[in-house]
Amino acid sequence: MKVAITGMGIISSIGNTVEENFHSLVSLKTGLSTISNIETIHKDIIKVGEIKLTNEQLAKQLNLPSDNNYSRTALLGAIAAKQAVENAKISDMNAYKSGLISATSVGGMDMTEKYYYEYFENEACQKYITSHDIGDNSQKIANCIGLKGMVTTISTACSSAANAIMLGARLIQSGELDRVVVGGTDALAKFTINGFKTLMILSDDYNAPFDNNRKGLNLGEAAAFLVLESETIVKKENREVLAYVTGFGNANDAFHQTASSENGDGAFLAMNKAFKMAKIQPGEIDYINAHGTATPNNDLSEGRAIIRIFGENVPDFSSTKPFTGHTLAAAAGIEAVYSILAIQNNIIFPNLNFKTNMEEFNLTPQLTLKEKEIHHVLSNSFGFGGNCSTLIFSKN
Template identity: 40%
Template sequence: MADRSPVITGLGVISALGSGIDDIWSAMVAGQSGLKPLTLFQSTRYGQIPVGEITHDLAELGAPLHGSRSDKLAWLAARDAIRSANLDTRSAADRTGVLLGSSVGGTHDTERFLTTLIKHGKVLARPTRFHECSAPVDLVAESFGLFGPSFAISTACSSGAIAIATAAELIQSGQADVMLAGGADSLSHTTWAGFHSLLLVDMQGGCKPFDAARGGMSFGEGAAVLIIEAEEHARKRGATILARLTGWGASCDAHHVTAPHPEGAGALAAMQGALRRAQLAPTHIGYVNAHGTGTRDNDVAEAKALKSLFGANVPPFSSTKRFFGHTLAASGAIEAVVCIEALRRQQLPANPGFSEIDPAIGLSPLTKMRSEELTHVMSNSFGFGGNNAALIFSTADTVPQTRPTPSNHTSVTGLGIIAPEKHSVSERAIQPPLPPDSIKVRACAPFDAATLTPNQRRRLSRITQMAILAARRSHAADPSKRLAVAVGTGFGCLDEGAIFIENLITKDEAEPMPTRFPGSVHNAPAGQVAIDLGARGLNSAPTMGEISFESALWQAINQIAIGEADEALAGGVDELNKYALSIGKRWGFWNEQTIPGEAAVVANLSGASANKPSLARVTAVRLGRYRRPFDAKREADWIAAAVDLSKVNVMVSGAKGWSELDAPYNAVVEELSRHTGRALTHQTYKQDCGEFYSASAIGFSVAVELARQQQCSVLLYTLSLRGGKALCCIEP
C-alpha cells in the first residue's frame, strides 16, 4: 500500500526563535538562542530565569481574537502549514482531520481566572472557556473548515510526536487523506512552578543537554504543524513532497511517574519500534534529534538507550532545546520540523550549550552545525509517566516500506466500571474559594480502595485510583502479552490541578507542592494504569470533549490491528470538580435533565484470534466532525458507509444529557430507520450516569450488553457540543 504512505507536504512553526522555517533555520545556523528573561507572568520565587517566550504580538501575526494562548499558537502554525502545502482545504474537507498534542491547553488563561478569584473574590470565568487541551483542535478545525477525524493527545512532552504518529496511522487505515498534525503549548505559571518544584529547571538560565555541568531544562512555548498526506492524494493534486514519515514507535517505561527507566528501556523500545515499522537497520539512521532536556537523569537514560541501539556507532546527534526552550507538547512537533529541514538542507543541527563530556554519558553531541548527506533521521520525545515516542523521517525520493494496516475485528474480553448507581442523585457542596453553593450531581458509588497499595492510596488522586481499579476489573495481567493503554479524558485530573494552582496563588509560590504536580497532567491515569499492570506498549491520553473515549478506543484497536500489541486497554475517565460544577451552573449548563456526573470505564480488547471468551466484537470505529446546521441525512449516510445497517437493531446515543443534542440524535435515528426500512430502537444512558465528557464509555458498556442480549449489531453514536462526532459498531 505504498499509495497510502504518509508524506509531508507542508510545515508551519512558531517559536521563540522566530516565526517561519527560513527565519528559524537562519537563527540556528547563526547559533542564536531564543531564551530570554521571562515577561509573560511574574514569578516571586523563581524570578525571570530565561525561557523560550514568544514576544511577538500574536494578533499582529494574524491570530484570532478568541481562544487561549495555546489555541492561537496552534492556529498560526496551522495557517502557515496550509499555505506551505498549497492545500485547498475545501476540496477535501471531509477527509482532512486535525491531531494536535497539548498538555498546557488554556491553563495560562485559567490562571488569570483563579488569581482574580483567590486574590479579589471575583468570579470572572470567561478566561476558562478555552481551558481544555482539545480547544486548539476545535479552533483549527472550525477555522479552516475541516471535518475529518480530529482529537488531541495529552501525554505531556511526548504529545506532539504521538499526535504525528497517530495521524499517520489514521491515513494508513484509510480514515483520512490529509491530517494537520503537531503540537502547541504556551508558557504557564502552573508548569513553570511545577517543574521548578521538582528541581528540574536550570537556574542559571540556559539548558546544556548532555553536558557534564548541565543543571536542568529551560522552558519554552510554541507550535508546529505538519501537513501529512497519503502519497496518492499528494501526487494527485501535484503537491511537493518535502519528506516521508517512514517509521514511528511508542512505548511506556511502566516504571515511575516522572523519572525515566534508568537504563532507558522504554526509549530503546520506542526507537526499535520506529525502525521496525520503517524496515530500517540502526546503521541507516544518519542523525538523531535527541529529546535531551538537560536534566541529570533523562540525558543519561537517553544516552544509554542510544548506545544500546547503535552500539559503538552512535550517529551524529543533538538536542535543539536550547534554541527553543522545552516547549512540552509542542517539542516533538517543532523537532520534527527541524528533522525534515535537516533532510531538505542536508545539514546537521548543533547542540548549543555543550562543552564537556559527562563520564556517565560518554557521548559528545554535535557542537556546530555541519553539512552531511542524509537519507533517514530520527526524532525522540519522552514525557511524564515514562511515555516515549520516536519518529523516523526520510528523504522524499526514498522507496516507502511502511506496512499496510490489516483489517481486523477486535473482541471485548473484559469491562471494568466505576460509575454512579442508577437513578442516584446527591447534593455536592461547592467549597472555597468559590462562593458557597450546592449542586445536584450523579457521583460514583463509593469504591473499595483496599486493594490498592498504601502508596497508591496515599499519593494518587481519586480519578487515577478510579482508572486503576476499572483497569484491574477488566484485565487479567499476563506478562507474556504486549499491552497498550489509551485512556480518554475530557478534563483530566481537575482536582489535583486545582489543588496545585490554588496553593501556588495563595502562597505566592512560597510552598510548592511537588507531589501534586505530576498527578495533575491528563495522562496521569493512563500512566499509573501502565505502572500498575506493567503495560509497556503505547500509552496515550486522547482528549476531545464528548468523544474522548472513542478517540482512545480507536487508538487501542489500531495498536492490535497493526501488530504492536496483543491486548489493549481503552478507557474513559472524568471526575466531578467544584470549578466545573460552579462555572457550569453560572453558564446555565445544569438543569433537571442535564445533571453532572463522573465515571471510569476500561475495556480490555483482544485480537479476533485471541483465545479468550468474548463479550462482543468491535467492528468499526469512525471519528469526524459534523457540519452546522446539523444535517441528519448527511450523518446517516456517513454511518451507512461504515457499517452494515441490515444487522443493526439499536442505536445507543448521548441523548438526555446536553439538551441541545437531543434533536440531532433523534433525527439521526429517524434517518437510519428510513435507510433500513424499519424502526431502530433508540437507547440512552446519560439519565443514569449524568453528563461528563467521557460518558460515552458508559454508553459503550451499554452497547456491549445490548449486543450480547439481543444478538444484534448495536451502534454507539456520539456528538460533541463543539462539533466532534464518533461512531462505534458492536456486534455479538
C-alpha cells in the same frame, strides 16, 4: 507504508516562521531569555524560550475579533497550523477526508491561572472558562484552518506531539483519512514553570544537553504542525513532498511517574519499534534529534538507550533544546520541523552549550553546524508517565 509530509508551520522563540527558525538554527542564535509576558516571582532567576509577542499581537495575526476567548496555546497553535496548510498549498481543506490531531499539555491553563478567583467577580473574563479545556483549543485551531472532520488531541506530557504525528500517520496508512494536520502547541504558564521548579529540574543557566555538568532544563513555548497526505493526493495535486514519515514507535517505561529508567527501557523499545516499521537498520540513520532536555535523569537514560541501539556507531546527534527551551507537548512538533529542515538542507544543527562529556559514557553530540547528505533522521521524545516516542523522517 511511508506517509508524505507536504506542509509545515512553526512559531517558536527562535522565529515566527519556518524560514526564521532555520535562520536562527544556522546562525546558532538561541531564543532563551528572561521572561516578559508572565508575572512570576521566578522571572529574574530563570531563562525561558518565550515568544516575544503578546496575545493581542498573536490574535491580530489571526484576524480574530477583540472579544475572542483564545488561550495563548490556541493562538500559537492556530498560527502554526495555518502556516502548515498554506505551505502545503491547500485551497479547500475539506475537499478530502481531513483531520486535525493536536497535542498540548497545558491547554488554556494560562487563562485559568490568570482568572482563577476573578472568574467569580468579573463576568467579562468568564468567556475563558471553557478555554481551559484541551479539546476547545484544538477546536479553535480546526476553525482557523477551516476544517470540518475528525479532530482529536493527544496529551501524554512531553511526547504528545510525537504521538499526534504517529496517530496521523496511522490514519493515513489505514485510509481512515486522506489528509491530516498534526502537531502540538504549548504556551508558557506559571503552572508549568512552578511545577518544574518544584521538581528541581529547571536550570538557572542556559541548558546544556548531554554535558556532565548539566543543571536541568529551560522551559519554552511554541507550536508546530505538519500536513500529512496520502499518496493519492500527492499524485493528484502534484504536491511537493518535504519528507516522509517512515517509522514510528511508542512504548512505556513503566518505571516511575516522572523519572526515566536508568537504562532507558522505554526509549529503547520505542526506537526499536520505529526501526522495525521503517524497515531500516540503525546504521542508516544520519542524524538523531535527541530529546536531550538537559536534566540529569533524561540525558543519562536517553544516552544509555541510544548506546543500546547503536552500539559503538552512534550517528551524529544533537538536542536543539538550547535553542528553543523544552516546549513540552509541542517539542516533538518543533523537532519534527527541524528534522525535516535537516533533511531538506543536508545540515545538522549543533548541540549548543556542551563542554564536558558525561562520566557515564563517551557520547559527544555534534558541536558545530555540519553539512552532510541526510537521508534518515530519528527524533526522540519522552514524557511523564513513562511515555517514550520515536519518529523516523526520511528523504525518500
